Amino acid sequence: MIRPSLSFLALIAIMSGPAGSLAGPTPEEAARIADVIRPTADFTRAEPFEALPAGAATSKKRSLDTNSFSQHSGNMDFERQLDFKLGNALFKRLWVSSPASTDSADGLGPLFNARSCQRCHLKDGRGHPPVANWPDDSAVSMFLRLSIPPETEEQRADLAANRRNVIPEPTYGGQLQDLAIQGHAAEGKMHIVYEEEPVTLADGEVVSLRRPTYSITNLGYGPLHPEVMMSPRVAPPMIGLGLLESIAEEDILSWADPDDADGDGISGRANRVWDKEAGAVALGRFGWKAGEPTMLQQSTHAINGDIGISAPLAPAPAGDCTAAQNLCLDAPHGASARHEGFEASSEMLRLITFYSQNLAVPARRNPEDPQVLAGKKVFYESGCIDCHRPKYVTQREAVGREQSFQLIWPYTDLLLHDMGEGLADNRPEGLANGREWRTPPLWGIGLTETVNGHTQFLHDGRARSLLEAILWHGGEAQAARDRVVALGTSEREALLAFLNSL
Incomplete structure (x- = not known):
C-alpha cells in the first residue's frame, strides 16, 4: 500500500x-x-x-x-455559533397547545409523542425502550411506526414511483401517538413483552438475548386495520449528521451490490425516497431504514409527526391526525402569518436543521x-x-x-x-x-x-x-x-x- x-x-x-x-x-x-x-x-x-x-x-x-x-x-466560526445556539433553543423548546399567549410556541398536537425534540433525543443521544409498560412507565424516546399494504392502484403507483414510502394506517396514521392535549384521547399505548433466549459462546459464556413482542393497548379510536404493520423505533443519536449528508452519493453507491455480484454474501442496497424540497427522487440517508433524503426533511417530518407542529414541508396543522379523527382535525392550531401560515416557519426549521447538522x-x-x-x-x-x-x-x-x-x-x-x-x-x-x-x-x-x-x-x-x-x-x-x-x-x-x- x-x-x-x-x-x-x-x-x-x-x-x-x-x-x-x-x-x-x-x-x-x-x-x-x-x-x-x-x-x-x-x-x-x-x-x-x-x-x-x-x-x-x-x-x-x-x-x-x-x-x-x-x-x-x-x-465552527464564532459568528455561526449563534445560529447553533438558536437552533439548540428551538430543539429544546417545549411546545404548548393552542390557543396560548406564547404565540411562537403553540400548536402542540393535538396528538403527539413528545413536547420537544430534546425529549426524544435525550442529551442529543440515543433513546431507549420504557423500563415497564404503561402506566408504570412511558415511552417518550420510542414509538411505533404504523402502515398497511397498498389497497388502491393510486397507492401502488405512488409506492412504485417512490413518491411515498408507506401507506399509513387509515385510522391512526403513520405512527402511534401515545399522548394528547386536554380534551382529546391519546391513540393508545405501546405494550412490550420480552422472552429471554440464551446463546452460548465458544468459551462457554452464556449470553441471554431478549426477544420483544409488540402490541397496542388502550386504543382510543377504534380497532386497527386488520393488516396493520408495526415497527418500533428508538430515537437515534444526533451526532455527525451533517457529515453523513455531505458524503458524495457516488461514494455511497460505490459500495452497493444489490445482486451480490461478487458473491461475498453482502448485498447492500440504496433506498430511494421522495425529496419534497427538490421535487424528485433522491438517495435515502437518514432514519433506521434510510427513509429520509435530507436533514431538513427529517427534521420537518419529526416535528410534524412527533410533536404535531406544521411546517413548510409538512403543512398539516394537526400533524399525523387522520380523517377518522375529526375532533383532532377541528382543534385550534398555532399557525400564524408571522410564521408563513405554519406553526414553525422555514427559518425555524433552518435553525433546527443547522443545529442537527452540526452536533x-x-x-x-x-x-x-x-x-x-x-x-x-x-x-x-x-x-x-x-x-x-x-x-x-x-x-x-x-x-x-x-x-x-x-x-x-x-x-x-x-x-x-x-x-x-x-x-x-x-x-x-x-x-x-x-x-x-x-x-x-x-x-x-x-x-x-x-x-x-x-x-x-x-x-x-x-x-x-x-x-x-x-x-x-x-x-x-x-x-x-x-x-x-x-x-x-x-x-x-x-x-x-x-x-x-x-
Whole structure:
C-alpha cells in the first residue's frame, strides 16, 4: 500500500469549504483519497488522524460527561455559533397547545409523542425502550411506526414511483401517538413483552438475548386495520449528521451490490425516497431504514409527526391526525402569518436543521491502546467493515463549511442490508423490505452510557449491551456474527474495547 503524504492527510483533516475550490477533486486528489479511505491492514498502530473521527469538525470537548454529544462542530466560526445556539433553543423548546399567549410556541398536537425534540433525543443521544409498560412507565424516546399494504392502484403507483414510502394506517396514521392535549384521547399505548433466549459462546459464556413482542393497548379510536404493520423505533443519536449528508452519493453507491455480484454474501442496497424540497427522487440517508433524503426533511417530518407542529414541508396543522379523527382535525392550531401560515416557519426549521447538522462527534478514546488495536483487527477481519465502512472524505460542496472536505470515520455504508428474521419488523419502507435496515453509524457508540445512562442498542433497544447487539445480527451479517461467537475470551474483550473507543 502506498501511504499518502502527511500533508495531504492534514489537508483533509483541517480544510474547510472556504479554503478551497468547490469543484470536485482533481484526478490526483481522487487517487489519493481512494488510497486514504481504503481499509487498513496495519493494526500495530492507530492510523493518521484516527483520533479525530469527524476531521476538523470533531468536538473540541475532551472531558466526558452527559454533554459530550451536545457540542458544536469543532471548526465552527464564532459568528455561526449563534445560529447553533438558536437552533439548540428551538430543539429544546417545549411546545404548548393552542390557543396560548406564547404565540411562537403553540400548536402542540393535538396528538403527539413528545413536547420537544430534546425529549426524544435525550442529551442529543440515543433513546431507549420504557423500563415497564404503561402506566408504570412511558415511552417518550420510542414509538411505533404504523402502515398497511397498498389497497388502491393510486397507492401502488405512488409506492412504485417512490413518491411515498408507506401507506399509513387509515385510522391512526403513520405512527402511534401515545399522548394528547386536554380534551382529546391519546391513540393508545405501546405494550412490550420480552422472552429471554440464551446463546452460548465458544468459551462457554452464556449470553441471554431478549426477544420483544409488540402490541397496542388502550386504543382510543377504534380497532386497527386488520393488516396493520408495526415497527418500533428508538430515537437515534444526533451526532455527525451533517457529515453523513455531505458524503458524495457516488461514494455511497460505490459500495452497493444489490445482486451480490461478487458473491461475498453482502448485498447492500440504496433506498430511494421522495425529496419534497427538490421535487424528485433522491438517495435515502437518514432514519433506521434510510427513509429520509435530507436533514431538513427529517427534521420537518419529526416535528410534524412527533410533536404535531406544521411546517413548510409538512403543512398539516394537526400533524399525523387522520380523517377518522375529526375532533383532532377541528382543534385550534398555532399557525400564524408571522410564521408563513405554519406553526414553525422555514427559518425555524433552518435553525433546527443547522443545529442537527452540526452536533459534533467526540474524539476517539485511546486509539493507540494495544487492546483497542487488537479489537480493531478482529472487527476488520471478522467482516464487520463489509457494512460498517470505516471512512470517507466528504465533498467540498458540503451542506456547510464545517462539513467540507473532511476525513471522517463513521463506520457505516448508509445502505440497506438484510439483517435476518430475528431483527425483521416485516414492514417495508420505500425500497427497504421487512428484513432490511440501514447500517447505523458507530461513531460515539462507546459514550452511550456516559451520555444517556444506558447501554441499549438496535432499532428497538432490545440489546442491553454491544455484545447482545452483535449476537442479534443475522442475514447478510450472519457470517460475521458467527465469527464473533467463535472468538476466544481475550479476542472478544478486545473487540468490545475497540467498539467502546469509538
